[in-house]
Amino acid sequence: MPLFSTRLASSGRRAVGAVMLAGALAAPLALAAAAAESWLGLQVTYADRGYAFTPWPAIELRKVTIRTAQEINIGRAWVTPDWAEWLTSLRTNRIKVRTDEVTATPAALARLGTIDGKSSYKVSTLAFDRLKLRLGDGTLDLPAGEMDFAPDGTLAHVRIRMGDKLTFEAAPAGDKLNVLVQAGQLKWAGLPVFLFDSVAAQGVLDDQQLVLDRIGANGDGGAVSGRLRLTLTDRYVMDGELKLASLRARDFLSRTYPRTTVQGDLNALVKFAGAGTTFEELGASLTSSGTFVIKAGAIDRLGLLEGMRKASAGPAGGGLTRFETLEGGFSAPAGKPVSVSIRRMDAGAMHSSGAFVLTDDGQVRGNMSGTLRLPGGEVSTRGFSLTGKVDSPTLEVR
Template sequence: MMKKTRTLLFCLLLFFVVIACLPLILPLNNYKPQLEKRLSSLLQAQVSLETVEFSYQPWPVFTLNNVKIDGEAGKIEQISVPLSLFNVLQHGKSLKNVTVAGVKLKPALAFTLPKRFAALEQDRITLGDVVLTKASVILDQGELGPIDGVIRFAKNGAMDDLQLADKQGHLDVHIKPKGDNIGVTVQASSWELPLGYPVVFERLYLSGEGSPEGLLIDDIRGETYGGVLSGKAQLTRQTDWNLQGQLLAKGIHTEPLSKIFSPATFVSGRMDAEVQFVYSAADYLKLFAHPQLDASFLLRDGAIHNMDLVAQLRAGETPAGRGGQTRFDTLKGKMLIRDRSVQLQGMALGAGKFNAQGAVQIAAGRINGSVSGRLQAGVLAIANQIRLSGDLSKPALNSGNAARTGEQPPATSVNELLQ
């Protein structure tokens, strides 16, 4: 038993001595033409590499440096293959723990990778998980990335799944071969979408199919602010990037959502909404900088906080300072966003004997519009029409006019209505 143990230790020692001497024994760069030919055959592309090196990191590793695929279609800074006992004994027919760093691929090449990896199956080559670091897709303007991930392969060598995830664990993306295209699923939790405002989704799920022409997202489901979302979207790119789609929202708790846009004057209640959206830009990094949204919404059993419209009607003038609230049974209307211009149209508030209508536009820090209210108190009806105009960065808005049925029209004003 002792003799066998010593023999095993001697073999292991000899193995590591050979590995340590490999850089001196083998002129590795002499094998570069054979490696280029082999990789070109496997990936069905013209592959070239700058150097082949051997190093310790701290374990022995072979590294292929500055690999190019079909000229400028794809670039890889390093492909590292550990010289483990498993990899050596498999004689190149099976490799594990391969790391690929600094990947830059053009979209046309990226979408053909599943088919190119299928050649591995024909040559009976299998791979374990391949770790990707600093992977990017090269675009006409800039890059999409970098991001880290893992490529997993099936037992027959075909690509099975590409998983991408953020370091915080909030985002998980899976990309799988799907015929000539790819299937994409995205799952996110406690995730803030890059829409210019800190809107957070408790849960978000998207699935669709990608091709060189774009991405069709046929299933969107989410949970945000106590409500649920569903919808569809499509991302295309010809001259510009274009994202358009529809969302249906149910039971959204509007108080935390509206405070994102106006922490002083906000709205509470539960909201249902239908949203049509379009984003377009030449640079994908600026895709959400120019929104176009059309939304129809209905709020139930809520209040407009820090604004008391009923008190203004009864007093015929704006009370000193701000405060109070306007409760409502329903509040509905349409919101149109065009770049940095916001229009609220067809606004209708119903609260028993009190109702109000209005339309306003906010652009370049200024507001223009009008609001009218009506309170039925027995046989007496009080009506008030208020014009709004002014600079939202200043503490007051210009006053308008008012009228009461059967009485002289009293003067009224609105101070800091939307501040």
């Protein structure tokens, strides 16, 4: 067959396919010829329209704009009728939409939860490959998900699954979005000491920031609660606090210092803050500080009692130091050693305090002091230097 005949045949097949596609869609979805219509009571415009198989017949719209006070922009959208309704009643004004990328502010999405006027079509679902939320001067990039709409055509909620264990949901609330984040297990490199199980976080997303003010999780045999705020200016800015209740101290600390010698029932208040142009930079910049109380615990290889009994200067022996209560605070600037203060450690007749720093490789450097009340009523006081590593600390009587 001559080349021009082959091209003609191919062109003819495409033309026939286009005609069949147009015919399939014409009855259930007769979109207006003009590049404007209304969804959800809002004006919708687009630059161009064609036909496609995705794999079902669909009308393809390009450069779509949903006009709220703050526009919602869509690169490409593939529109199909609600086939279930069409096949049962032979008529429908409900449509399903799939898009490549949706760009919007939280307030614009929340506006989809209201009806401004009569709609040409009611959207039942809108699936997207990417969602870009404009917050302040920045953009929060989210992966694929979908929007479900109520029977009246208003937005019911947005649902995004991030991997196998994390889901993000949002629903209109005035000019904001109520947010729910859930995860089976969550660990973030920015706060490596935390390993959360069964996380649920609720909050609000507006055009400036995400605030999760009700965070609840399990971890290390105890409970974690707190709040988090993420603001976007020219970079990500985060701050928040977490309360730890009855966590196993050894499990919690071993994620930073694998051979920790501390055990007990840990309660703490941890505050953190950081900023970065990416989430990786944000994680690397996080600083944290807080207070802690460990109950009914022990420190292995720290011979405080032996040191208190020692009559002369020199290394104290090892052993297990049990205590009823250990109270203190810490500060962990990004990229710098952790500073720890022990305000009070009660171990029967012995009371101790001290301060030291911990480096990333587990080196310890600082000082301790203690008092021991003897059976006869006398009081013995000692000062110690603290060196070595976190898994094998060394006390020396000064």
